[in-house]
Amino acid sequence: MTIDDSLRELYQEVILDHSRHPRHFGPLEHATHNGEGYNPLCGDRVKVHLAVDGEGRIADIKFEGRGCAISQASASLMTDMLAGRTLAEAEKLMDGFLHLVKGEDAGSLSEDDHERLNVMAGVSAFPMRVKCATLAWHTMKSALEGGTAAKTE
Amino acid sequence: MTIDDSLRELYQEVILDHSRHPRHFGPLEHATHNGEGYNPLCGDRVKVHLAVDGEGRIADIKFEGRGCAISQASASLMTDMLAGRTLAEAEKLMDGFLHLVKGEDAGSLSEDDHERLNVMAGVSAFPMRVKCATLAWHTMKSALEGGTAAKTE
Amino acid sequence: MMAQAKPRTAAFDPPRKDFPILERRVHGRPLVYLDSAASAQKPLAVLEAMEAFATGEYANVHRGVHFLSGAATQAYEAARERVAAFLNARSAEEIVFTKGGTEAINLVSYSYLSQRIAAGDEIVLTVMEHHSNIVPWHFLRERQGAVLKWVDVAADGSLDAEAVDASIGPRTKLVAVTHMSNVLGTITPLKAIVAAAHAKGVPVLADGCQGAVHEVVDVQDLDVDFYAVTGHKLYGPTGIGALYAKRAHLMAMRPFNGGGEMIQEVTRDLVTYADPPARFEAGTPPIIEAVGLTAALDYLSSFDREAVKAHEADLLAYAREALREFNWLHVIGDAPGKGAILSFECEGMHAHDVATILDLEGVAVRAGHHCAQPLMERFGVASTTRASFALYNTREDVDTLIRGLAKARKILG
Amino acid sequence: MMAQAKPRTAAFDPPRKDFPILERRVHGRPLVYLDSAASAQKPLAVLEAMEAFATGEYANVHRGVHFLSGAATQAYEAARERVAAFLNARSAEEIVFTKGGTEAINLVSYSYLSQRIAAGDEIVLTVMEHHSNIVPWHFLRERQGAVLKWVDVAADGSLDAEAVDASIGPRTKLVAVTHMSNVLGTITPLKAIVAAAHAKGVPVLADGCQGAVHEVVDVQDLDVDFYAVTGHKLYGPTGIGALYAKRAHLMAMRPFNGGGEMIQEVTRDLVTYADPPARFEAGTPPIIEAVGLTAALDYLSSFDREAVKAHEADLLAYAREALREFNWLHVIGDAPGKGAILSFECEGMHAHDVATILDLEGVAVRAGHHCAQPLMERFGVASTTRASFALYNTREDVDTLIRGLAKARKILG
Numbered sequence A, B: 001m002t003i004d005d006s007l008r009e010l011y012q013e014v015i016l017d018h019s020r021h022p023r024h025f026g027p028l029e030h031a032t033h034n035g036e037g038y039n040p041l042c043g044d045r046v047k048v049h050l051a052v053d054g055e056g057r058i059a060d061i062k063f064e065g066r067g068c069a070i071s072q073a074s075a076s077l078m079t080d081m082l083a084g085r086t087l088a089e090a091e092k093l094m095d096g097f098l099h100l101v102k103g104e105d106a107g108s109l110s111e112d113d114h115e116r117l118n119v120m121a122g123v124s125a126f127p128m129r130v131k132c133a134t135l136a137w138h139t140m141k142s143a144l145e146g147g148t149a150a151k152t153e
Numbered sequence C, D: 001m002m003a004q005a006k007p008r009t010a011a012f013d014p015p016r017k018d019f020p021i022l023e024r025r026v027h028g029r030p031l032v033y034l035d036s037a038a039s040a041q042k043p044l045a046v047l048e049a050m051e052a053f054a055t056g057e058y059a060n061v062h063r064g065v066h067f068l069s070g071a072a073t074q075a076y077e078a079a080r081e082r083v084a085a086f087l088n089a090r091s092a093e094e095i096v097f098t099k100g101g102t103e104a105i106n107l108v109s110y111s112y113l114s115q116r117i118a119a120g121d122e123i124v125l126t127v128m129e130h131h132s133n134i135v136p137w138h139f140l141r142e143r144q145g146a147v148l149k150w151v152d153v154a155a156d157g158s159l160d161a162e163a164v165d166a167s168i169g170p171r172t173k174l175v176a177v178t179h180m181s182n183v184l185g186t187i188t189p190l191k192a193i194v195a196a197a198h199a200k201g202v203p204v205l206a207d208g209c210q211g212a213v214h215e216v217v218d219v220q221d222l223d224v225d226f227y228a229v230t231g232h233k234l235y236g237p238t239g240i241g242a243l244y245a246k247r248a249h250l251m252a253m254r255p256f257n258g259g260g261e262m263i264q265e266v267t268r269d270l271v272t273y274a275d276p277p278a279r280f281e282a283g284t285p286p287i288i289e290a291v292g293l294t295a296a297l298d299y300l301s302s303f304d305r306e307a308v309k310a311h312e313a314d315l316l317a318y319a320r321e322a323l324r325e326f327n328w329l330h331v332i333g334d335a336p337g338k339g340a341i342l343s344f345e346c347e348g349m350h351a352h353d354v355a356t357i358l359d360l361e362g363v364a365v366r367a368g369h370h371c372a373q374p375l376m377e378r379f380g381v382a383s384t385t386r387a388s389f390a391l392y393n394t395r396e397d398v399d400t401l402i403r404g405l406a407k408a409r410k411i412l413g
């Protein structure tokens, strides 16, 4: 793969689109879970909010914060994909993603999820950027586990 | 100069004799000046005692302590040579010696003093041992200057 | 898009062949190393001096009678003399070796200021300090109730000595100020600050981690009380730095780390301490690194320092000029006489993304807060992209940077 | 005068060609380096790894996005993994890099014990500790009123775990004990000491600066709370050491030095700290040295450690046997299973004079108190001569030592 290929893969149109027009961006009233993440390497922050309904399903999900294209796109993609899932499904998806961006086997993902998340796979070629891609996801995990603060380091 | 020559020069018979049978060894009652020196490199200590008479002459001089052959011989030689001198003469002699053992010009010494002190000149070839040779002398200087503790380091 | 004139400044020919790493390729492109403010590359002279010492003269220092120990001690103490000469200290006894610039500042905090500061006493510092010249003072705030008084910088990043003076009050116990900002490149009016502080009886610590690299330092002329430097930015090894401190301060300071070499005598009940600088150098020091630092300072001093400075200034001006074409790029820090560090923000592009795209062009720059979060806050940015220039950089390096930035804009903008 | 049998132990062939310095001459004689307990010589593998890194992969770590910074970060963190594996720590997060063994112990004193000790509380230590494992505790005595409780060693230099146990009282806050004495060679019953201390709820710090060189260390099996090592004795570079500490301790410890890399966030009013181990690594770490340390541990581990130990034990036994002929020479330290360090006193001859005469024969030994003054006092000597053996020494080295001692006796005796 040439440099320009890697670059194109890292900054695919869909990633740039997510980062320029993030989905589910903003605060969330009546959130049942909130989390705040911080990347001390660059000072980027992300907040995640979600409302889990009586059946353990993610009824609503939002994120706020600013960061690099990778972290913004990753957060936006995450909210898109988690909305409507059960907590168990969300857990599985998140673990799969965390493997995927490190270039590891993400076998637990369904074929469809794998395909949608695969736009982020180019990050695995940039070890110093993996933390950007995972910040929102780690934050979400710790919000669901009851913590409020996460950081990638 | 071969190794064995340097060695013979460092451990000349007169040095070994001074170190085995130190002159003026012991305490001194009625001392007017006392000093204590310490070499933290090896833990050696030396005490010097002297009695200066009304005319500013070193009437009596003693030293105590233990140390290596070089430091013992140097202390013994020092007491031998300072006894009976005026403080001004002592000062000059000490400065001359401190130059001599570092291999520097000791021009301030009289020819006779230079010859007697010259047995210590071999030390200058052993930079790590110069401190052993100077301990008693530094201690004496600081005793005369009114201090009580000296160390070489 | 690029400035026209490309001839290298006549006065100075960047000694690139002394730095083997500059010949390597990164992602298939020739390396363009513009991250020297984070750490400088090492000339062969430094690596060779360390290797020659390690293979020919190495032993532990100070307490040995044998030949190698004597040789190593001599080399180590010669390094102290070398640093003293480099900073024009009165004597080598005013130089304490540390593991880096950060530890040099912490040494002042632990061994000097912590014994002299009470709740409500003040430490004056600027908003452009590196965390290494902030956090040790935060410790004294957290642990002893000290108050940090922050001096702002002007919009162009310059620091006004009078603003510092105005912040020094009756309870000020120390002024801690950088000699050169690692983000803005600002050179501070150190001599004037020292004069003002001394007029009020307040000592000054200067963080010289960047300053000593780019300025010719004379601690006696500056009359500064403490001056901290770090080896790896001075083209020297990692693992070593130094604190210059006036002898009188050192004599009055209590030990920092305890251990071998820094004692006079240890018994079960008591311990007495060696005189400075040994008092502050507990344990086996960075011996091989000291030899490397000597070689680094020899290397740096082998050039006409003013010519090096002019060369770096030329690179900065050349880059600055070229960047004017990019109306979407905003340089932060434009103080008159600033050193060769260029920080900027790109509209709509995050510093990390910019740096990644530059990296793929072979260009190494830093992106982030540069260990200067209060400064980021001051300028209302989360991070910047920073290119920093050293004596081995060229106008071609700048050209590659500019091309890379244009490409980043095309991809991300 | 010399022991008869001279064949090298079949099992181990000292890799002398890996150590270029061993080929040099001193005062015209081949170097016989018997001062490895002060500092070991460096194999080429270490020097080459450092040079390759410095000329090919160097940059500052952690905060960089660019390729070299990534490579350097990876190398630095790989060193942490290497040390963790060497000591069998649970995870690399339990390894903090320091500038040496002394700083590792001071880190425990400043960041752990000083917050947990009040006037009258006790620290148990042995009379054979190195000053680096004494002075940091004297600081807590001087500054916070801690009480030092000294455990004696037996006449042969061995340490009884029960004697340590007996000294641990309700106010004991730490047991600080060496794993191997740098003067006597004694290996301490560390596992039993830890068990006894833990039974009373007291943590144990082991000074492993010598122990890790000669013993295979398993911190999990020992269950020790803190274990300090130093790079330069492990055939590695100067300027680096490491502290192993149980994760729970690290999490509960406050920062030591303040600066870059160890923070989470810095504002004008507040600072929050990074998780361990970063919390304790302020400033640019010894990056090139970490690479050297990795190579050193790889090098040491490339041998059968038990074979190295047997080789060193053979040298010790061989020397011990030969020295029996000298009825004017008294060995200090004869504990069963002791490591390859031989300290002795010569009747009527001062250690400095002995060492000088040996030096002229090319033999490097240490003379002095070896940073262990309480131990000197215990044995009623001002200083000793010390020969220490490493994997590169041979029986021929011992022969030269013995000949040199005979000569010293002839000249000085």
Ligand SMILES: Cc1ncc(COP(=O)(O)O)c(C=O)c1O
Residues within 6 Å of the ligand: C037, C038, C100, C101, C102, C103, C130, C132, C133, C178, C180, C181, C182, C207, C209, C210, C230, C231, C232, C241, D260, D282, D283, D284, D285
């Ligand atoms: C201005 C300034 N001060 C202090 C430091 C700290 O130096 P070091 O990381 O070598 O301890 C740095 C570099 O990181 C710096 O740029």
Ligand SMILES: Cc1ncc(COP(=O)(O)O)c(C=O)c1O
Residues within 6 Å of the ligand: C260, C282, C283, C284, C285, D037, D038, D100, D101, D102, D103, D130, D132, D133, D178, D180, D181, D182, D207, D209, D210, D230, D231, D232, D241
């Ligand atoms: C037993 C022991 N502890 C601690 C140290 C201190 O190690 P360093 O001087 O490398 O800090 C040494 C060596 O000097 C030692 O032998």
